[in-house]
Amino acid sequence: MERTSRISAALIFIAPLAVLVALWAVVVPVFGVRPQIFPSVPAVGRAGLDSILDGSLLRHVAASVSRVAIGTVLAVLVAVPLGILMGVSRGVSAFLTPLMRFFSVLAGIAWIPIATLWFGYGFGAIVFVIFNAVFFVVAYNTLLGVSTIPMTLRHAAASLGAGRQAMLTDVLLPGALPNIVTGIRTGLGFAWRGLIAAEMIATDVGLGYMLFVARDFYQTEVIVLGMIVIGTLWLLIDRLILVPLERATIERWGLVSA
Amino acid sequence: MKSLSLKNLAKTYFDAYKGEHVTAIRDVSLEVPAGEFVSIVGPSGCGKSTILNMVAGFIPHSGGEILVGGTPVKGPGPDRGVVFQSFALFPWKTVLDNVGFGPKMRGVPKAERDAIAREYLALAGLSHAADRYPNELSGGMQQRVGVVRALANEPDVLLMDEPFASVDAQTRMTLQDELSRIWEERRPTVVFITHDVPEAVFLANRVVVLSKGKVLAEVEVPISRPRVWDRLVADDEFKDLSNQVLALVRSA
Numbered sequence: 001m002e003r004t005s006r007i008s009a010a011l012i013f014i015a016p017l018a019v020l021v022a023l024w025a026v027v028v029p030v031f032g033v034r035p036q037i038f039p040s041v042p043a044v045g046r047a048g049l050d051s052i053l054d055g056s057l058l059r060h061v062a063a064s065v066s067r068v069a070i071g072t073v074l075a076v077l078v079a080v081p082l083g084i085l086m087g088v089s090r091g092v093s094a095f096l097t098p099l100m101r102f103f104s105v106l107a108g109i110a111w112i113p114i115a116t117l118w119f120g121y122g123f124g125a126i127v128f129v130i131f132n133a134v135f136f137v138v139a140y141n142t143l144l145g146v147s148t149i150p151m152t153l154r155h156a157a158a159s160l161g162a163g164r165q166a167m168l169t170d171v172l173l174p175g176a177l178p179n180i181v182t183g184i185r186t187g188l189g190f191a192w193r194g195l196i197a198a199e200m201i202a203t204d205v206g207l208g209y210m211l212f213v214a215r216d217f218y219q220t221e222v223i224v225l226g227m228i229v230i231g232t233l234w235l236l237i238d239r240l241i242l243v244p245l246e247r248a249t250i251e252r253w254g255l256v257s258a
Numbered sequence: 259m260k261s262l263s264l265k266n267l268a269k270t271y272f273d274a275y276k277g278e279h280v281t282a283i284r285d286v287s288l289e290v291p292a293g294e295f296v297s298i299v300g301p302s303g304c305g306k307s308t309i310l311n312m313v314a315g316f317i318p319h320s321g322g323e324i325l326v327g328g329t330p331v332k333g334p335g336p337d338r339g340v341v342f343q344s345f346a347l348f349p350w351k352t353v354l355d356n357v358g359f360g361p362k363m364r365g366v367p368k369a370e371r372d373a374i375a376r377e378y379l380a381l382a383g384l385s386h387a388a389d390r391y392p393n394e395l396s397g398g399m400q401q402r403v404g405v406v407r408a409l410a411n412e413p414d415v416l417l418m419d420e421p422f423a424s425v426d427a428q429t430r431m432t433l434q435d436e437l438s439r440i441w442e443e444r445r446p447t448v449v450f451i452t453h454d455v456p457e458a459v460f461l462a463n464r465v466v467v468l469s470k471g472k473v474l475a476e477v478e479v480p481i482s483r484p485r486v487w488d489r490l491v492a493d494d495e496f497k498d499l500s501n502q503v504l505a506l507v508r509s510a
Contacts, residue, residue: 155316156346161336161363174350253349
């Protein structure tokens with residue numbers, strides 16, 4: 001029962017995408033679209049196969065994914081403690097909130113020029129951009145998560161003997177976790193977009209770079225292939241990692257309906 | 259179990275909305291000997307929850323003294339267990355881990371605190387719910403867990419803030435029966451806040467009527483135990499005492 005409903009849910013999700021591909025497969029030959037404008041389905045398939053066989057696709061994907069992973073992990077490690085600190089201290093929160101507001105607008109590719117000056121072209125600059133994209137969203141959501149924990153829960157913990165450390169690990173952190181997960185999900189969405197933009201400018205490997213270079217050679221099949229890979233990878237990350245994580249916390253604890 | 263003693267307790271605070279100082283508790287003195295069950299009743303705004311919050315250490319008091327077993331209260335602590343109207347269970351912990359939270363804070367090893375939690379869950383007929391999460395339970399079940407969680411930490415004084423106000427009437431009577439039975443078995447020192455007069459009389463050894471931040475009257479409840487609703491619902495002594503307290507509350 002569970003299994004069949006999951007399969008049908010997957011089919012419903014895939015169906016519109018399949019329709020789009022079918023349209024594409026028909027429109028390009030029927031209207032004789034030139035490959036410099038938009039590639040045919042078989043051309044993209046061939047480009048995909050070639051890039052898999054020569055290992056270049058894997059290299060670009062690995063570079064992009066590892067940058068996002070490292071930037072995100074670093075951002076979460078700094079943002080969560082800061083968000084909790086802001087959540088428990090009115091003073092810290094009052095001081096940092098205007099700064100957070102200001103910098104959250106700048107988060108993302110606005111930092112690329114100065115990031116490349118600081119870290120040079122490549123890995124460091126891009127990880128910094130990712131960090132920026134994720135950091136503010138996660139910090140803000142952590143703050144939100146902590147401040148939405150009912151005061152009675154903190155009172156309950158204190159009257160059961162919880163000290164500072166236990167309050168943090170047993171109440172504030174798990175209480176804010178659903179918001180933290182939401183923050184990571186949103187932040188990763190920003191990061192993924194920022195990543196492609198940064199890779200077009202500041203590196204010589206990665207999916208963004210792959211797209212940008214292909215343009216110079218009018219290789220529309222590589223550009224479209226890259227776009228498909230970017231979109232598909234994001235869907236996989238979202239469906240296979242983020243959604244289950246959200247489910248495990250928010251839904252199990254009943255924090256959605258609460 | 260220890261005694262609780264309030265000496266000339268007072269609470270004033272600044273109401274930013276009204277722009278003036280408000281006296282919530284004027285001058286309350288109250289002795290609760292170890293092992294006694296005291297109910298505090300009074301109309302809304304009489305300050306009964308304020309007293310409980312001060313005793314629990316959640317808010318500071320502005321005058322007088324709060325002593326648990328002779329020691330002044332400074333902030334919240336495990337010597338005073340609290341049962342909340344909103345249950346205040348940790349949604350991210352199973353029932354077992356909620357009940358084992360107090361022992362965990364005392365550094366009791368996992369296996370041992372699970373055993374303690376299971377023992378207390380059995381006391382309230384909750385053994386089957388040990389591995390569930392709070393949101394999977396009914397309100398009545400959640401509050402059973404709330405009571406058991408406070409008890410499992412073996413506090414000196416148990417503070418209950420309108421604990422059964424947010425469950426349906428039928429469940430409320432069952433919970434009152436159960437609390438009465440558990441109290442008779444364990445004899446904890448209890449301060450029970452409620453605006454429900456029959457509930458206050460049913461449970462307590464003594465009912466304190468509060469009005470405008472002061473103690474209006476204290477009424478002893480000598481009704482024999484064990485007390486169950488099946489018997490008390492038609493008991494003349496219970497009815498008389500309830501009417502007596504109700505008259506006091508209405509005059510308050």
